[in-house]
Amino acid sequence: LEKQVIVSEKYSAIGKMAAGFAHEIRNPLTSIMGFMQLLMERARKTQQEIPYADIMYLELQRVNKLVTDFVLMAKPSVPDRKLCIAQNVLTETVQLMESQTILNGITLDTDFHTEPLPLFIDPIQMKQVFINVIQNAIEAIGSRRGRIVVSLKQDPHTQCAVIQIHDNGSGMTEDEIKHIVNPFFTTKEDGLGLGLSVSYRIIENHKGKISVSSEKGVGTLFTIQLPIHHASDC
Ligand code: ADP
Ligand code: MG
Numbered sequence: 001l002e003k004q005v006i007v008s009e010k011y012s013a014i015g016k017m018a019a020g021f022a023h024e025i026r027n028p029l030t031s032i033m034g035f036m037q038l039l040m041e042r043a044r045k046t047q048q049e050i051p052y053a054d055i056m057y058l059e060l061q062r063v064n065k066l067v068t069d070f071v072l073m074a075k076p077s078v079p080d081r082k083l084c085i086a087q088n089v090l091t092e093t094v095q096l097m098e099s100q101t102i103l104n105g106i107t108l109d110t111d112f113h114t115e116p117l118p119l120f121i122d123p124i125q126m127k128q129v130f131i132n133v134i135q136n137a138i139e140a141i142g143s144r145r146g147r148i149v150v151s152l153k154q155d156p157h158t159q160c161a162v163i164q165i166h167d168n169g170s171g172m173t174e175d176e177i178k179h180i181v182n183p184f185f186t187t188k189e190d191g192l193g194l195g196l197s198v199s200y201r202i203i204e205n206h207k208g209k210i211s212v213s214s215e216k217g218v219g220t221l222f223t224i225q226l227p228i229h230h231a232s233d234c
Contacts, residue, residue, distance in 0.1 A: 019074030140169025
């Protein structure tokens, strides 16, 4: 299978405006959610019930996630870089995802057998990337019996850390691959289509690379390359 380097469409003036707009929605939204929590807390204490409060709060959370992801995608914050060990960041991320894979009967295996690889990254942002990719793998496997393998190696030529996430889920057509990092591209009924566009921006800000190879009905392999500490770009 040929590996395809993912390209993202340049964002337009409209995209920038939308990002500013989303940013402005966040403040009133945060205060509405705060007051909702307060009301729910008060109702709970006096053993009253506010009809549909749970639904309202869940829907607000959904809007909040959409807006947050959109802002991050359009204008990702400058990475707050620290010296991290790749194995540790990956292990912590895999642990976060384990409850979901176990629940879905998916095998989640790791292969980190290299010497400790130092990275100069924003661990919170980078974990978000790995979470997004693993989450997609889980969703691509769905209710089928499946396996996800997360591996880490060092490229002997570029010295870069190479992280691969492999799944035997639904796979993608070539046409789908072309669109996956475009904001709001989704093939899922309840998808937002922001996970990979956010991830793409974060990797780009870290001077890394992300590529994918996939075959419909067979599976998908995401490859993320990150420069190791003190090394040049990948
Ligand atoms: P969302 O998950 O909300 O749909 P993403 O940006 O995370 O948004 O992914 C965009 C699309 O890329 C998905 O809807 C899916 O079609 C495709 N995709 C991403 N990862 C995989 C994968 N591992 N296997 C199959 N399809 C994938
Ligand atoms: Mg996703």
